[in-house]
Amino acid sequence: MLFPPALRQLMQQLERLPGVGARSAQRLALYLIRRPEEETRRLAESLILARERTRLCQRCFFLSEAELCELCSDPSRESEVICVVADPRDVVALERLEQYRGLYHVLHGLISPAEGVQPEDLRLRELVERVRAETPREVILATPANVEGDATALYIARLLKSMGVRVTRIAYGMPVGGELDYADAATLGYALSGRQEM
Amino acid sequence: MQLHALRLSGFRNYTRAHIEPSPRVNILLGENAQGKTNLLEAIYYLSAFRPLRPVREADLIQWGAQEMRLTAQYETDGLTDELQIRLHAQGKRVITLNEQPVARPSALVGRLSVVCFTANDLTLIRGEPADRRRFLDTEISLLSPRYAHAVAHYRRALEQRNNLLRAYLEGAASLESLPEWNAQLVKYGARLFQARRQFLERLNTLAETTHRALTRRAESLQLQYQPGLPVRAPLPEKEEDWADALMSALHQSAGEELRRATTLYGPHRDDFQILVQGYEARLFASQGQQRTCALSLRLSEVALVESIRHAPPIVLLDDVFSDLDPARRQSLVAYLTPRTQTFITCTDLSAFDEATLRDAAQFEVREGTVSRHA
Numbered sequence: 001m002l003f004p005p006a007l008r009q010l011m012q013q014l015e016r017l018p019g020v021g022a023r024s025a026q027r028l029a030l031y032l033i034r035r036p037e038e039e040t041r042r043l044a045e046s047l048i049l050a051r052e053r054t055r056l057c058q059r060c061f062f063l064s065e066a067e068l069c070e071l072c073s074d075p076s077r078e079s080e081v082i083c084v085v086a087d088p089r090d091v092v093a094l095e096r097l098e099q100y101r102g103l104y105h106v107l108h109g110l111i112s113p114a115e116g117v118q119p120e121d122l123r124l125r126e127l128v129e130r131v132r133a134e135t136p137r138e139v140i141l142a143t144p145a146n147v148e149g150d151a152t153a154l155y156i157a158r159l160l161k162s163m164g165v166r167v168t169r170i171a172y173g174m175p176v177g178g179e180l181d182y183a184d185a186a187t188l189g190y191a192l193s194g195r196q197e198m
Numbered sequence: 199m200q201l202h203a204l205r206l207s208g209f210r211n212y213t214r215a216h217i218e219p220s221p222r223v224n225i226l227l228g229e230n231a232q233g234k235t236n237l238l239e240a241i242y243y244l245s246a247f248r249p250l251r252p253v254r255e256a257d258l259i260q261w262g263a264q265e266m267r268l269t270a271q272y273e274t275d276g277l278t279d280e281l282q283i284r285l286h287a288q289g290k291r292v293i294t295l296n297e298q299p300v301a302r303p304s305a306l307v308g309r310l311s312v313v314c315f316t317a318n319d320l321t322l323i324r325g326e327p328a329d330r331r332r333f334l335d336t337e338i339s340l341l342s343p344r345y346a347h348a349v350a351h352y353r354r355a356l357e358q359r360n361n362l363l364r365a366y367l368e369g370a371a372s373l374e375s376l377p378e379w380n381a382q383l384v385k386y387g388a389r390l391f392q393a394r395r396q397f398l399e400r401l402n403t404l405a406e407t408t409h410r411a412l413t414r415r416a417e418s419l420q421l422q423y424q425p426g427l428p429v430r431a432p433l434p435e436k437e438e439d440w441a442d443a444l445m446s447a448l449h450q451s452a453g454e455e456l457r458r459a460t461t462l463y464g465p466h467r468d469d470f471q472i473l474v475q476g477y478e479a480r481l482f483a484s485q486g487q488q489r490t491c492a493l494s495l496r497l498s499e500v501a502l503v504e505s506i507r508h509a510p511p512i513v514l515l516d517d518v519f520s521d522l523d524p525a526r527r528q529s530l531v532a533y534l535t536p537r538t539q540t541f542i543t544c545t546d547l548s549a550f551d552e553a554t555l556r557d558a559a560q561f562e563v564r565e566g567t568v569s570r571h572a
Contacts (some may be wrong), residue, residue: 113379120372148358151379154381154382155377155379
């Protein structure tokens with residue numbers, strides 16, 4: 001039951017990671033110390049390297065190693081369209097589509113008083129300044145379809161509309177190949193209100 | 199709506215069980231704590247995808263078992279479906295319909311339609327407004343996935359808004375995002391108001407009839423919706439009108455709300471009055487009258503589900519039958535038996551008359567086993 005101190009400390013550190021409970025922490029720690037020393041060293045180095053090198057792009061606040069991220073420094077991207085997302089992972093998901101050619105703006109969260117997140121805790125002032133400076137043709141809001149995502153989108157729309165920029169929100173709804181019969185009512189509702197002219 | 203077969207494994211105190219119920223009355227007979235209510239719980243879970251009693255989902259799994267599995271074969275609109283729910287001890291849940299995995303279970307909630315009468319129903323009459331709101335939410339959610347979605351989102355919007363008001367009072371936040379939280383609250387709040395009004399209106403019409411039948415025409419029963427709004431009758435007709443009414447209530451009470459740091463109007467302040475002979479049943483009805491009111495409410499719900507689904511729901515009577523006087527028992531059985539598949543738990547058969555016993559299927563429940571009586 002009582003593991004030696006250094007191992008115990010490792011377990012405690014691992015347990016603090018999101019999604020890792022006491023049992024997984026034990027399993028991971030025991031696995032790690034049984035691997036070749038070289039492998040452990042590489043893992044530790046990657047941890048420190050990733051921490052040291054990664055910062056936020058000064059334009060869109062996506063993750064980057066340089067002042068500007070790869071997307072912002074790519075001249076072939078359309079700079080007059082900005083897609084606003086809550087999380088860096090949303091950028092990756094959208095990029096996987098290979099369809100969107102504009103730029104992004106990462107908020108790093110959603111307005112959520114219950115979690116103590118107010119508008120000023122997000123990269124919103126930066127968004128407003130950016131829109132003022134870059135005068136984009138369109139700002140696309142791609143926050144999630146939940147209470148916080150909706151409220152954040154409404155808030156941004158209110159901020160930006162007075163600046164005369166076109167603000168749109170991505171449509172939510174039916175999965176491709178989905179049958180109406182099995183779609184839940186909420187999804188169907190979103191799909192219906194986001195319908196398009198044919 | 200008819201349940202042809204029910205199979206359980208690793209569920210509560212059942213290692214393995216299988217019953218093929220009768221299309222009419224099914225009596226589940228056994229001592230206390232043998233597993234009668236667990237059978238009703240299994241049927242309810244297959245309908246609502248959540249437990250009947252306030253327990254954690256993991257507690258549905260038999261002590262020491264890795265997973266529980268419920269399988270129901272039931273007939274709806276002349277078609278037979280097989281619905282299976284597997285719940286793993288780690289929390290993973292897999293639902294299949296006719297052996298096809300179901301990606302969005304919320305679309306299937308209430309497909310197996312069930313109305314459950316419990317001894318706890320008396321709290322509808324005697325309890326707090328919160329008990330009646332819980333009744334509205336549970337029952338309307340079984341009829342409308344859109345309502346269930348709105349309930350969850352309304353709660354979240356309310357929590358966010360109250361947190362913002364509190365943070366403002368403590369000087370920790372500005373009210374800059376308040377208009378957006380108002381918009382969310384009003385959007386989902388209006389849906390709840392409208393759906394509750396409709397539900398109670400229909401239930402009221404039906405309750406009048408069922409209550410007269412149950413009391414042999416002696417008493418009248420009325421339900422009156424009291425929305426958490428400063429509005430007088432007539433109540434708004436459309437969802438947009440409810441939205442306008444709630445928005446203006448929020449604006450009018452803004453000062454008071456900021457002082458108290460809480461949302462003063464909205465469906466979370468709803469209630470409905472239950473009137474017997476024009477008097478409030480909570481205050482003026484006898485214990486026996488209150489019991490009959492609760493029964494009338496559930497029976498009206500049976501009629502309401504039937505009118506919406508075009509087939510009577512499965513009726514579960516958990517420990518309520520033996521508490522009724524013989525006349526009410528008779529009216530209840532007479533009301534249900536012609537078309538409704540019913541499951542009744544009891545500890546002895548003395549409450550049943552001969553005719554009911556002759557037509558009913560009897561199951562003996564003992565220590566997590568169930569066997570049909572010849």
